[in-house]
Amino acid sequence: MTSTERPRLAVRSPADLLAAVPYLLGFHPADSVVAVALRGRQIIFAARADLPDPSEDPVERARHLAGVIHRQGAEAATVVGYGPPDRVTPTVDAVRAALAGAGLDVLDALRVTDGRWWSYLCAETDCCPPEGRPYDPTASTVTASAVFAGQVALPDRAALVAKVSPVEGPARAALSAATDRAERRLTELIDEAPASDLLGGRTLRAAGVAAIREAQRRQRRDERLDDDEVAWLGLLLTHLPVRDHAWERTDGRDRDIALWTDVLRRVEPELTAAPGALLAFAAWRAGQGALAAVALERVLDQHPDYSLALLLDDLLRRGVPPSDLDGWPSVGVPGVVRHRKRSRRRRR
Incomplete structure (x- = not known):
């Protein structure tokens, strides 16, 4: 698991949040679950963990992730899972439950697969259609703000290891x-x-x-x-x-x-x-x-x-x-x- 505190980014929508996550972590996540912690309207912390193997119970990992977020003094969090639905959904569900059990409000829970995002908490077809919503992180003002501030998002974790x-x-x-x-x-x-x-x-x-x-x-x-x-x-x-x-x-x-x-x-x-x-x-x-x-x-x-x-x-x-x-x-x-x-x- 990795965690980080980063400079403030103005996030006003799920698309903005998804554009911000790579700059909060320092790289574009894949096969990951990310919890973004907030205090009031301010993002104060982001933590990432690998998606568990299909045979692994995600509950223990979810509880640990929720504990890390809780120790930051957060009031709320948004959960984002990156990967195929069969692996993301049970992990995101487990993290949501663990965050709620720690007394944190879960503002949203998102899945990102193949350049589209879905919300687990939104049932409005106008904003959250069943086929998901495409997003282009490079088109977000959050990306421009992060780059202007000198923040870097490497292509993946392997680039960080390099x-x-x-x-x-x-x-x-x-x-x-x-x-x-x-x-x-x-x-x-x-x-x-x-x-x-x-x-x-x-x-x-x-x-x-x-x-x-x-x-x-x-x-x-x-x-x-x-x-x-x-x-x-x-x-x-x-x-x-x-x-x-x-x-x-x-x-x-x-x-x-x-x-x-x-x-x-x-x-x-x-x-x-x-x-x-x-x-x-x-x-x-x-x-x-x-x-x-x-x-x-x-x-x-x-x-x-x-x-x-x-x-x-x-x-x-x-x-x-x-x-x-x-x-x-x-x-x-x-x-x-x-x-x-x-x-x-x-x-x-």
Whole structure:
């Protein structure tokens, strides 16, 4: 499941809502159920889940989706199912029931199939004919407003996954060579640390702070890190005090998302955990829950026990609003102490 908070879009009709959904999620959904949460007349949140398999009971997934929407402080919601009727209808029905059970008004329930939409709640043939209504999202003023505001709707979720996929070919070979050089540099750095610096911890942190400061300075100037800088930063981020320093300096700014996306795609697979988790945190803080989700999927596929990724995955799945961390880093992340203790127990 992915969730996101996005800038306001003026929605006045079902067609407008359908045009807005891809910009709320960041991509055009398919074989999905989407719940759009409202407070008053304002869209405050959107959450998406895959349609369950035909043999799967949709009730449990529906209850989870409704719980996520309820935690946003929503008053009402509209449900949209994308796909064939035999899969969409039972899922939308289950989500409607779960939302109502959570005390939320269901304003509408829609199905989108092959470029047409139907309403499950409207029986007026003038506005909701049995053959459905065609819609063209590109013709909506909502689409124009979203594009003007800089929002992006990728063709599908696969296109979003591609944004965090590793570079390949000659670029990968160059990064592998740069990582070998960074490892030799790291060995020399630790060997040259003073005897009073146990295991070179202070030396590593100082090098990491300098690398992070330089990376963020370069990002502010729209300058891309070279291969040696990416490999060096990726290696230093495996030291938890360095990772935590980077975390404290990361928020939902565009430059944070751009930096950690670039580093995630370019570092070697064994170094993806920290930059991937930092990207997920930045994307979540920016309200780009779908991007956060695909970044976490990549991290947890390669590093299933990485505590920061597990923490962020838990926040995302529970639908914790990014606004809960307004004031970061002076306010703490819910659950972070618990996850760190759990991580230390595993290492013992």
